[in-house]
Amino acid sequence: MAQAETDEGRGLLAEQRRAAIAAEVRARGGVRVTDLVLRFGVSDMTVRRDLDALARDGLLEKVHGGAVALGESSAHEPGFEAKRTLETAAKEAIAEAAAALVPRGGAVALSAGTTTYALARRLTDVSELTVVTNSMRIAELFAQRLRPPGARHGATVVLTGGMRTPSDALVGPVADQAIRSLNFDLAFVGCHGISIAAGLSTPNLAEAETNRALIAAARRVVAVADHSxxxxxxxxxxxxxxxxxxxxxxxxxxxTACAEAAEHVRHLLIA
Amino acid sequence: MAQAETDEGRGLLAEQRRAAIAAEVRARGGVRVTDLVLRFGVSDMTVRRDLDALARDGLLEKVHGGAVALGESSAHEPGFEAKRTLETAAKEAIAEAAAALVPRGGAVALSAGTTTYALARRLTDVSELTVVTNSMRIAELFAQRLRPPGARHGATVVLTGGMRTPSDALVGPVADQAIRSLNFDLAFVGCHGISIAAGLSTPNLAEAETNRALIAAARRVVAVADHSxxxxxxxxxxxxxxxxxxxxxxxxxxxTACAEAAEHVRHLLIA
DNA sequence: CTCCTTCATCGAACATATTCAAACACGGTT
DNA sequence: AACCGTGTTTGAATATGTTCGATGAAGGAG
Structure with missing residues (x-):
């Protein structure tokens, strides 16, 4: 098992190296094979095989020259890394603006998704809040914050049931039925696509049905989606x-998109 | 791979060696077999067997070349972790025996609790199994193992919704309603107390209601509870x-307790 | 076209599970 | 005390699997 010179990760187990690669992709949106070769001191073939394995597990997508996080098809453009990090910035900005819409003491729903997750992070300290969600990650977020004090209890969280999708959403008849028995002031929903013709859409049929239930149970619907x-x-x-x-x-x-969109949604809020 | 001579820890009891390995994994995130061989002065096979035992207890995950800490997605709850170390051997034995009752291709329910969690660990590889649970921890367990999508699909998991108790159970009307719309062959339920006068009991009112729903939806009920x-x-x-x-x-x-209990439950199974 | 990336194949080094036997502790009996 | 069966822990041997790097050919990108 001969190792190369640059060796930040010399002696790491293969699994640890893969976990580090996956973390890098999540953090930066993408990685290059050549960079990983230098960083870990292994051959390019080893890096490629790692990317293969991670892609097979659905943790990233291989592209020419490296790999990118899932969900973005336009990855061949130069500078996709910069664009990707900008989008996380965009998500944070959206989350910040959306959090301001949350009423004290109200009941809100959060669909599963990375944007709603960013929003949830800003709601853990709002007291007297009730949150309904079909995302296990979001539920966990609140569970952690709920621990330390007994005094000021933060938000109450209701998790809908269901079966887990790869993107960590709970969907299916169990989820839909649970949601239909509830009512909330506001539903924050993420989506994979938003357009005039197709409205809010997602590639997952079951998730679409669950989102429909969320929307039907809400007095008002807030869509959170970045410009891309x-x-x-x-x-x-x-x-x-x-x-x-x-x-x-x-x-x-x-x-032009702003103008078009403003004609169809009641309010357009640019963060 | 043969012997070793550096023997920082030679003469340790097996349990001490395992505790040291577990601590190392927690501290550094991972260990490799060859390093442990040198450090403890035991054979590679002994180290492997230690890792096997620790992996069975859910304290780490074996990988090629060594072992790594478990996925960080599992939120660490003191309430849950504290109980995990109690009566470990008994719980594992009970889990082993209970797992043998699970029919291939069946649908089973698992209530929340440490004993049912131990049982769940033995069910992740049973194929064609459907598992209904109100424990986020158990659901996470299956989500981790579900990784290879096409290859060998393990169990299908349905999570009931609800609000989270300190001991990691999802309870409340949402959970109860979700359970009432389902049916399963077998329900495995844990409890805080079991006696002739009070039957199966728990200190949490809402959890009791949810467990009632689980029992009502099951054709057969299996209680898992250690002697304490x-x-x-x-x-x-x-x-x-x-x-x-x-x-x-x-x-x-x-x-005497065995005899008493045997008069009231249909079958008594001593692991 | 040229440069770089990618992929398939192979051999070497390494890791693993399985099996068997030796060493050791324990508990009770003679 | 010595003896013996039982069960546990450990190390060695072997066959099988896995990881990894070198090589060279095929295919994109500019």
């Missing part, structure tokens, strides 16, 4: 644009 | 002993 999702359509539409009371997005949305 | 729970009664009873088809417990139960 405008014009995209997933397999299943779960709501027309007219069902959206407020769309919270980031400043990257083109002016 | 015999004679105890929590605030809320959720089932009389006569509702229990099989009680799986460990050899620590006194003979």
């Amino acid at each position: 999702k405008w014009g995209l359509a997933g397999l299943a539409t779960f709501a027309p644009l007219t069902a959206v009371d407020t769309w919270v997005t980031d400043g990257g949305l083109a002016e | 729970k015999w004679g105890l009664a929590g605030l809320a009873t959720f089932a009389p002993l006569t509702a229990v088809d099989t009680w799986v417990t460990d050899g620590g139960l006194a003979e």
Whole structure:
């Protein structure tokens, strides 16, 4: 097992190296094979095989020259790393703006997704809040914060049941039925695509059905989606644009798109 | 791979060696077999067997070349972790025996609890199995193992919804309603106390209600509880002993208790 | 076209599970 | 005390699996 010179990760187990690669992809949006070769001091073939394994596990997507996080098809452009990190910035900005819409003492629903997850992080300290979600990650977030004091108890969390999708959403009849027995002031829903023709859409049929239930149980619907999702359509539409009371997005949305969107949603909020 | 001479830890008891390995994994995130061989001065096979035992106890995950800490997605709860170290051997034995009751291709329910968690660890590889649970920890366990999508699909997991108790159970009307819409062959339920007068009981009222729903939806009920729970009664009873088809417990139960219990439950299974 | 990336194949080194036997402690009997 | 069966822990041997790097050919990107 001969190792090379640069050796930040010399002696790591193969599994640890893969975990580090996966973390890098999550953090930066993408990695290059050549960079990983230098960083870990292994051959390019070993890195490629790691990327193969991770891609098979659905943790990233291989592209020419390296690998990128899932969910973005336009990865061949130069500078996709920068774009990707900007999008996390966009998500944080959207989350910040959306959090301001949450009423004290209210009941809100959060769909599964990375944008709603960013929003959830800002709601853990809001007291007297009730949160309904079908995301195990979001539920865990609140469970951790709920621990230390007995005094000021933060939000109450209700997790819908269901079966777990690869993207960590709980879906299916169990989830839908649970949601239908509840009512909340506000539903924050993420999506994979948002457009005039297809409205809010996702590639997962079951997730679409669950999102429909979330929307039906809410008095008002807030869509959270960054500008890169405008014009995209997933397999299943779960709501027309007219069902959206407020769309919270980031400043990257083109002016023409802003104007178009504003005609269909009630309020357009640029973070 | 043969012997070693550096023997920092030679002469340690097996348990001490294992505790040291577990601590190392927690501290550094991973260990390799060859390093442990040098450090303890034992053979590679001995190290492997230690890692096997620790992996069975859920303290680490074996990988090629060594072992790594478990996925960090599992939120560490003191309430849960504290109980995990109690009566470990008995719980593992009970889990082993209970796992043998699970039919291939069946649908089973697992209540929340440390004993059912130990049982769940033995069910992750059973194929064609459907598992219903109100424990986020158990659901996470299966989600981790589910990774290779096409290859060998393990169990299908349905998580009931609800609100989270300190001991990691999802309870409340949402959970109860979800369970009532399902049916399963077998329900494995843990409890805080089991006695002739109070039957199966728990200190948490909501959890009792949820367990009642689980029992009502099951054709057969299997109670899993170690001997230390015999004679105890929590605030809320959720089932009389006569509702229990099989009680799986460990050899620590006194003979007089065995005889008493056997009169009330249909089958008594001593692991 | 040229440069770089990717992939398939192979051999070497390493890791693993399985099996068997030796060493040791324990508990009770003679 | 010595003896013996039982069960546990450990190390060695072997066959099988896995990881990894070198090589060279095929295929994209610019």
